[in-house]
Amino acid sequence: MTVSRAINGRPGVGPEARAAVDAAVQALGYTPNVAARSLVTAHELRIGVIYSNPSAAFMSDFLTGVFEEASTRGARLTLLKGEDGRAPAPAAVKGLIASGVRGAILAPPLGESPAVLQTLRKARLPLAAVGAYDVEGAICVRIDDRRAAYEMTRELIGLGHRRLGFILGNPDQAASAERLTGFYAAVREAVGVVTTIAQGDFSFTSGLAAAEQLLDAVTPPTAIFASNDDMAAAVVSVAHRRHLDVPGELTVVGFDDTSPAVTVWPPLTTVHQPVRRLAAEALGLLAAQIASGEPLGDRSDRVLDHEIVTRLSTAPV
Template identity: 65%
Template structure:
């Protein structure tokens, strides 16, 4: 089964910066005509803008400039690498829009206290971005909805909000097919945070590929997207009498933890054990061997959420909440190998 094609989206300042090989702040200077920018740099940025057909949201930017709109960002993710990329994406797009950001953090994937959420709502923010895994938390969303503030949910589903995500099911399906294609017939899978749609979708994609192939033995272990849960899950999977030849962790932090467990047991990755992750955060490339993983465009997801949110804030009439699906990519590195023989 071929995964659905991702919906088209408008280019963001992050896309332009990547294409031109400069920072988002430099793109902002070129667009706004502020600051000193070398001629060749200006040409590269303008070429990237033309190639990507990038159009700055003039209405939203004018609103931000004239009213000094502030955007709240609520986050609480156990993966420091994920949050690093997410916040960079938000800050870079905000620098172009001229928006001010107010951050409110929780701990270890749990929402901030209700009184803190109410203070943020009452502080004069024009809208709120909710980072995963909080996008589906009613504790977070309900007071924002009651206050009739626009909100954007990243990596989750919500009827009352802008939603920006990837097709987690299709991405996990692709990775599982890759492992099966390498000859693995006994595969461990570490499930993400319970009750989170991304976790459910990634497990569904894994199951779909396994059932389609037939003859695959699977061992499921619960995690919560944290490195610590990956250590515990790795120990469980490698303690059984016939351990898996490949382990697919639902994010890079848990996959990195599995690699650590394997090294402590004097197992070679990937010769003795193949390990793959999900997200393609910095955690995927700061260990040896670097991880084969699914690239989720975290910075672009965050930037697109801010762009759509400012667009909604700039529209006085009630708008239909957009659902934006970005693409994913399987990145093959040195943590995978085919079964010998």
């Protein structure tokens, strides 16, 4: 019992006994038997977290939400990261499954990655996907992206802007299309609005290129709505380089309400997406499904509230 507590870092072992155990471990070259340990800890809630997202700010909030919820539930997390914004290889996902996780949470955009989903489904692993839409056999936790983008666009039109630029997010994510649909829905309700669209991928770098494209137009927009804060921060950077006053000469708004929204000057007006709560809710729902032992069925959606946060990057025309 003493040796077990010492090896696993549990309390109740004196410093002399712990030192003796550590010395014996080193002398014998002992390593724990993962297979045997999994039998002992089979009752533990072990969840895999799979992520690969170009926005460090979004992932910071996402992982914080997951960690905090896991802590309250006593869950053990195993992280798997895709490199350079790509999904992890199927072999890596299979390795995660083999480690004994009982469910998996997918950060966007992996909740809509066919390769990742196919591997997890073959293992019949319970799934929760944050920011995803209509994923068969998975719990989807998100906001109403279409409504949020509609409301933000109405704010811009209400300020008198009639030349609007919009920067799309990752084309492989349903949320990107939903935000564009919401943008157009608001535009159609107004008179005399001219729109210009540029493609991004939610990264700061893509926002720089998109901003250059929009501002190089013969008649550039007076307001730019970027599909996330990283790209909106990039627009502000390009505007500063061109000596354009924000918001005096160019209004800029974002989406997510992550740290870039308050670390650029001026701070961004943006859509607040409760990323931490989305991640925590996903873990909670996944834990409940695992505990029930019942299959999810086709799909299950949970939609959380959003809000428009007004800061200093917007002004009337």
